[in-house]
Amino acid sequence: MTSCMRPYCDLFALRMLLLVSVLILLVRSDSADNRCLSALASTCEDCLRRGPECAWCSQERFLDGAHVSQRCGSVSDLRVRGCEEEFIENPNVKVEVNATISSSQVSPREVSIHLRPGSEASFVIEVHQLERYPVDLYYLVDVSASMKDNLDHLRTEGLALSHQMKEHSSDFRVGFGSFVDKPVSPYIDVHPSKLLNPCSDYEVHCRPAHGFIHVLPVTENMTEFTRVIREQGISGNMDTPEGGFDAMLQATVCQKDIGWRPEAKRLLLVMTDQPSHLALDSKLAGIVVPHDGRCHLEDNIYSQTTSMEHPTIGQLAEKLLENNVYSIFAVDQVQYQWYEDLLDLIPGSYVGRLSPKASNLKDLVVHAYKKLLSDVEVQIGVEDGQAHRFWVNVTTLCPDGSSVSGNTKCSSVQPKQTVFFKVTVGMSSCPASGGDQEVLMSVRPVGFNESVTVRVRQVCGCGCSERNRCHDDPNPSPCPAEADACREDGTKPVCSGRGTCKCGTCVCDSSRFGNIYGKFCEMDDFSCPYERGLLCGGHGRCVSGECACLSGWTGETCSCPVSTETCVSDDGLICSDRGKCVCGKCVCDDSRRSGTFCEKCPICYSSCQSHWSCVNCHLSNGLGSDGFHLCNHSCAPSVDYVDDITELVRGKYCLYPSSDKCQYRFLMDLASDRPQLHISRHPVCVLSRLYLKTFLSTFLLTVTLGIGMMAAVRQLLRTRDHWCQSSPEQPFDDGHKDPSFIPSTNEKTITYRRDRLPNHPVEMHSHLPKMPLSGVWQ
Numbered sequence: 001m002t003s004c005m006r007p008y009c010d011l012f013a014l015r016m017l018l019l020v021s022v023l024i025l026l027v028r029s030d031s032a033d034n035r036c037l038s039a040l041a042s043t044c045e046d047c048l049r050r051g052p053e054c055a056w057c058s059q060e061r062f063l064d065g066a067h068v069s070q071r072c073g074s075v076s077d078l079r080v081r082g083c084e085e086e087f088i089e090n091p092n093v094k095v096e097v098n099a100t101i102s103s104s105q106v107s108p109r110e111v112s113i114h115l116r117p118g119s120e121a122s123f124v125i126e127v128h129q130l131e132r133y134p135v136d137l138y139y140l141v142d143v144s145a146s147m148k149d150n151l152d153h154l155r156t157e158g159l160a161l162s163h164q165m166k167e168h169s170s171d172f173r174v175g176f177g178s179f180v181d182k183p184v185s186p187y188i189d190v191h192p193s194k195l196l197n198p199c200s201d202y203e204v205h206c207r208p209a210h211g212f213i214h215v216l217p218v219t220e221n222m223t224e225f226t227r228v229i230r231e232q233g234i235s236g237n238m239d240t241p242e243g244g245f246d247a248m249l250q251a252t253v254c255q256k257d258i259g260w261r262p263e264a265k266r267l268l269l270v271m272t273d274q275p276s277h278l279a280l281d282s283k284l285a286g287i288v289v290p291h292d293g294r295c296h297l298e299d300n301i302y303s304q305t306t307s308m309e310h311p312t313i314g315q316l317a318e319k320l321l322e323n324n325v326y327s328i329f330a331v332d333q334v335q336y337q338w339y340e341d342l343l344d345l346i347p348g349s350y351v352g353r354l355s356p357k358a359s360n361l362k363d364l365v366v367h368a369y370k371k372l373l374s375d376v377e378v379q380i381g382v383e384d385g386q387a388h389r390f391w392v393n394v395t396t397l398c399p400d401g402s403s404v405s406g407n408t409k410c411s412s413v414q415p416k417q418t419v420f421f422k423v424t425v426g427m428s429s430c431p432a433s434g435g436d437q438e439v440l441m442s443v444r445p446v447g448f449n450e451s452v453t454v455r456v457r458q459v460c461g462c463g464c465s466e467r468n469r470c471h472d473d474p475n476p477s478p479c480p481a482e483a484d485a486c487r488e489d490g491t492k493p494v495c496s497g498r499g500t501c502k503c504g505t506c507v508c509d510s511s512r513f514g515n516i517y518g519k520f521c522e523m524d525d526f527s528c529p530y531e532r533g534l535l536c537g538g539h540g541r542c543v544s545g546e547c548a549c550l551s552g553w554t555g556e557t558c559s560c561p562v563s564t565e566t567c568v569s570d571d572g573l574i575c576s577d578r579g580k581c582v583c584g585k586c587v588c589d590d591s592r593r594s595g596t597f598c599e600k601c602p603i604c605y606s607s608c609q610s611h612w613s614c615v616n617c618h619l620s621n622g623l624g625s626d627g628f629h630l631c632n633h634s635c636a637p638s639v640d641y642v643d644d645i646t647e648l649v650r651g652k653y654c655l656y657p658s659s660d661k662c663q664y665r666f667l668m669d670l671a672s673d674r675p676q677l678h679i680s681r682h683p684v685c686v687l688s689r690l691y692l693k694t695f696l697s698t699f700l701l702t703v704t705l706g707i708g709m710m711a712a713v714r715q716l717l718r719t720r721d722h723w724c725q726s727s728p729e730q731p732f733d734d735g736h737k738d739p740s741f742i743p744s745t746n747e748k749t750i751t752y753r754r755d756r757l758p759n760h761p762v763e764m765h766s767h768l769p770k771m772p773l774s775g776v777w778q
Contacts, residue, residue, distance in 0.1 A: 036073045044462035044470045047072035052119035058464040059087035066517035080541045091459040106450040116459040120426030131415040134171035134264040142272035143178040150358040157361040175218035179247035180209040181237040184285045198236035207233045211305025212247035218259035244276035254295035266325045273332035282309035317346045328368045330354040348446040376419045377409040381442040395422040430460035488520040495521040531557035569597035608654030615656045638676040645680040
C-alpha cells in the first residue's frame with residue numbers, strides 16, 4: 001500500500017512547490033512595484049536605474065494630473081493603469097554569442113551582453129582538453145651557494161627529464177635562466193671585494209649577485225642546454241630570502257626573449273631552497289618605485305632590479321595568467337610549507353619537495369605537468385575601474401557529472417574531455433556619466449592560450465529621450481481658466497475637490513495616503529479595502545475606489561484565487577470530493593470533517609458500524625479488484641483483503657453480520673492519519689443452536705462457580721471463630737496505668753577517669769524508675 005501512495009505524495013509535493021513559487025512571485029511582484037513607485041523617479045533614466053523590473057510609460061496624458069513619477073512602475077502595473085504596450089520603455093536583457101571565431105579548446109570566443117541596473121545574464125563556456133600539447137619548460141634556478149649540489153646534478157637530471165617528457169608531449173623544448181637577489185645593501189655585502197666575489201671569505205670563486213639573467217631561450221637542442229648548465233657558477237647573498245618573484249615576472253612577460261611559443265603549454269620551473277622577497281621588502285634598500293609589470297631585459301639582464309620593488313603576489317599571479325604560464329616550485333623540504341601557502345593565491349601553480357642533489361627532479365616535473373593539465377580552472381577579469389559595479393558567479397559542470405555553484409575549477413580531467421562553465425554576470429548600477437557604455441570582461445582558462453572576451457553594454461538610457469517625448473510638457477503656455485471643463489458631468493466639484501484646474505485640465509493634489517489621478521482627479525490608489533494589511537490583498541490595483549484584480553484573483557479585496565489547484569487532494573479530487581473550494585480553501589460538507597482537503601474525520605471512523613457500508617460494498621463485488629474502484633466513495637482511503645486476519649495485531653477488530661447468517665471479520669487500523677480497513681476473505685458461519693448451547697453453558701458455569709465461592713468463604717469464617725474461642729488467654733498491656741504503681745529511686749556512682757585519678761572523686765546521681773514486674777518489657 002505504501003508504494004501505491006508514493007505517486008500521490010510526489011504529486012502533492014509538486015503542487016505545494018508550485019503554490020509556494022506562485023506566492024513568492026506575487027510577493028516579489030508587489031515588492032517590485034513598491035520599489036518602482038517613488039517620487040525620486042522623475043525621469044525615464046531614473047526609473048530604469050531603480051531595478052530591472054521597473055519600466056517607464058511615455059504615453060501622452062497618461063494618468064492626467066498625476067505626478068510624473070507615476071509613469072514609473074512594473075510592466076503589469078503600467079498596463080493595469082492604462083499605458084499602451086508601444087509606449088512602455090522596458091529594455092530587455094540580451095545575450096549574443098559570436099560563433100564565427102573558430103577554436104579548438106575554448107568556445108565561444110566572444111559574447112555580448114546587454115544589461116541594465118540590477119539585472120543579470122548567463123552564458124555557458126566549453127573548455128576542451130586536448131590529448132597532447134607542445135610543451136615549453138623554462139628552468140629558473142637559484143644559483144646561490146646553497147644550491148651548488150642541485151646545479152651540478154641538473155645536467156643529468158635535465159636530460160632524463162627531456163626524454164621522459166617526450167612521452168607526454170608532441171614537442172618538448174627547454175630554456176634556462178638564473179637569479180640570486182637584488183645586488184644592493186642590505187641583501188648583499190657591498191664591500192668592493194665582495195661585489196666581484198661574494199664568496200671570497202671561503203677562498204671560493206663566486207660570480208657576482210644578480211636579480212635575473214636570461215641564459216638560454218627555449219630550444220629543442222639538449223646539447224646546448226647541457227653546455228649552458230655546465231658553465232653556470234654559484235653566487236651568494238647575505239639574507240635568507242631570494243629574489244625569485246622578480247625573476248619569475250621577467251621570465252613570464254618577456255615572451256620574445258624567452259621564446260615562449262603561442263601554441264605550447266608553458267611551464268616555469270623555479271628551483272630554490274629559500275623563500276622569496278615580497279613587495280615591501282624593497283623599501284629596506286630604499287627602493288620605493290612599484291613594479292610596472294613590464295619586461296626590462298637589456299642584453300638578457302634585468303636592468304631595473306635596483307630601481308623597482310619586488311612585484312606583489314597579486315601582480316605576479318595576474319601576469320602568469322595573462323601570459324598562460326604554469327608555475328612549478330621545486331623547493332627544499334624546509335621551505336615547502338611557505339610555497340604551499342601560495343597555491344591559493346597563484347592560479348595554475350604546483351609545489352613539490354626537491355630531494356638532495358635534485359635526484360627526483362624528473363618525477364617531480366612529470367607529476368606536476370599531469371596535475372596542472374588535469375585541473376581545468378577559469379579566472380574572470382573586469383576592466384579596471386568598473387569591477388565594483390558588477391558581480392560574477394560561476395557554476396562548474398565537470399566530466400564526472402558533479403556540479404558546484406561558486407566553484408571555478410574541475411580536477412582529474414582526462415584528455416579529450418570537456419568542462420562546462422556557466423557564467424552569470426550582473427550589473428548593480430550605471431556609471432555616473434550615464435549613457436549606454438561598453439565594458440570589457442575576460443574569462444580566461446588557466447594555462448590555455450585561448451580565452452573568452454565578454455562585451456557588456458550598459459543599458460542606462462531610454463529611447464523616448466532621443467525623441468524628447470518621455471512625458472508631458474511640465475510648463476505649458478498660459479491659457480484662460482475653464483473651470484467647467486474640469487467638472488465631471490458638469491455638476492460635481494471642480495476636479496472632484498481634489499485638484500486645481502489649469503487650462504481646462506485638472507492637476508491633482510498630492511496626498512500622504514497615496515496618489516490621486518484621473519481626468520477629474522476622481523481616482524486614487526488608497527480608497528480600496530485592505531486585506532492582511534495590503535491594499536487589495538496585494539493582488540490588485542485600486543481604481544476609482546474599487547479593486548481591479550490581477551489575473552488569477554477575484555473577490556472584493558482580490559484575496560481569492562480563481563484557480564482551485566490549492567484544493568485538489570492527492571487523489572485528484574477537489575477537497576477529496578467531500579467539500580467545496582471557496583476562495584482557495586476547502587469548506588467541508590460534513591461538519592465533522594477537517595484538514596486541508598477534508599480528509600480528516602477522527603470520529604467518522606471510530607465505530608465498527610461506520611464501516612459496515614464499506615464492507616458491504618466490497619462483499620457485494622465479491623472482494624475482487626473491482627471493489628477498489630467501485631467503493632471509493634463509501635470506504636476508507638485504504639482497503640485491502642487478507643486471508644488470516646489474526647496475524648494483524650494493531651487496530652480494532654470488528655464483525656459485520658451478513659445476510660446469510662455469517663459474519664465477516666475486519667480490522668480498523670487507526671494508528672495512521674487515515675483509517676485503513678483489512679477485510680477477511682473467509683466468513684465465520686455458526687448455527688443458532690450453537691449460540692443457545694454456548695449461552696446456557698456459560699450461565700450454568702457462572703452460577704456453579706458463584707455458589708462454590710460463597711460456600712468456601714463461609715467455611716473459612718466459621719473456622720476462624722472456633723480457633724479464637726479455644727486459644728488460652730495471654731496477658732497483655734492494655735495501655736491503662738496501674739493505680740498501685742509507686743515510683744522508687746536507685747543510686748549509682750559513676751567515676752570518669754583521665755590519665756590519673758583526681759584528688760576528689762566526682763559523684764553523679766541518676767534516678768531511674770522501677771518498672772512493675774508484671775507486664776511486658778519493651
